[in-house]
Amino acid sequence: MSGAGYQPVASSRDLVARHVFQACLSGQEIALWRADDGTVNAWENRCPHRGVRLSLGVNLGDRLMCRYHGWRYESGSGACSHIPAHPEGPIPATLCARRFLVAEAGGLVFVALGDDAATMPALPEDTIPLRALPVSRPAEAVAAALVEAGLAAAAPLHFIETQDGASIHLLIQPATDRTCVVHGLAETTAGALPLQRHMARLMESRRRAWEARP
Amino acid sequence: MIETGGIDPDTWNRWHVVGCHDELPTDGPRTTRLLGRAITVARRGAGADVRLGDGTPLPAQIAYGYVWTSLGTPGPLFELPEYAEADRRNLNGCSFGVRTSPPRAIENFLDMAHFPFVHTGILGEEDHPDVKDYDVAISADGREVVASNCLFYQPKAAAASTGGAEVSYRYRVPHPWCAVLYKDSPVKPGRMDVIALFIQPCGEEEIIANLALFILDDDTPLPALRRFQQQIFVQDKPILENQMPRRLPLYPRADSPVRADKASIAYRRWLRQLGTTYGVLS
Structure with a gap:
């Protein structure tokens, strides 16, 4: 979905050390991994050599190693730097993992699938993340339900409401054409835990209602 | 005449494996799938009876320990002369359902x-990852792909291996979904074990992979032989x-x-020559 700008694909906490996280945005599978220096990489979840999912691979801290043939791809550039079957090289300069634009904000990881100048959603400075909610409904249907419920839309898939005196941002990740994930951020200085629990219960009941629709 | 549903003629008119003969039930037909259709395979003494789900009989033959059938008009099945060599143990090492296309396997x-x-x-070590140059060709008659002079260091090349060795390999692909490997026997120097992969194409993205062993090993007990093949296959799955x-x-x-x-x-080029469209993206 080119031109959609940055969309949420994961929580920052999903990218734990030396892990490769599998995300999906508008049907595009993405391998997300954080290098030891903090760099977040968002790559097409497919080794350019033989198509094996890179999320099966090994996060070596500064490179990702494909599980199938041990090919290594550099954090940042995505360039292939080692082909074990031919240790003496040469490696074609064009051999590279396919990269997507990626950014972190408010405890969420955002990816832009298009390579045009993508814009980040406008978010407050201090937020706490809420539990991400996978929903078996298309993103558009969930957005329509939130409009119907009277929430203010900051963007087609970005809504703002007030709960327990705190301003809540709901960002919808279109995962596939039939499923989405609703990511929440709460702008608060009050007790975080009660608010997180309240939102978890509220979102659960919303999901039941959305998924019950024909 | 069965409706081909757009399946390419080469695939349609080939023999396809539909199970190991020894493993067929004795108390009635087994239901399975071939090229997207339900079929039944029943033991008939040393032979087999294969039918489409609606009862239409299909051609059947037993070869190399397996049942083969076809939805079209098949020619002769490829040759595997080693099967008839008196000193080989012939057995089905394992059969696994895999969610992939036949040519990926x-x-x-x-x-x-x-x-x-x-x-x-087992078959390799991270310290010895290099693949030395080998020869590959499509045979002059266009009937198979052959890769030869392959050499690879293997810590445990076979169930009977006692240590690491540089092992020589030769591959034949005599059928789009069947491949045969010849590798040095750890037991009988100068002879080669034969391991074949016979793919049952249940659907374009759904297969049963049968690993057939035709090996020179009289000593390793059957469970250990099977365990060795299963251990390798569950790593590939x-x-x-x-x-x-x-799809490839x-x-x-x-x-x-x-x-x-x-x-x-070479294998992909050969599939293009055969006009194979099943299980591939053209």
């Missing part, structure tokens, strides 16, 4: 470069099920092959 079988990473400590797309791309620049992938490049 064949390509993996032809691939040596994954041994150190997928079959670590998650790789095969995580290759995207599931035949169009240019779909993948990034290197010298070690010569066998796969």
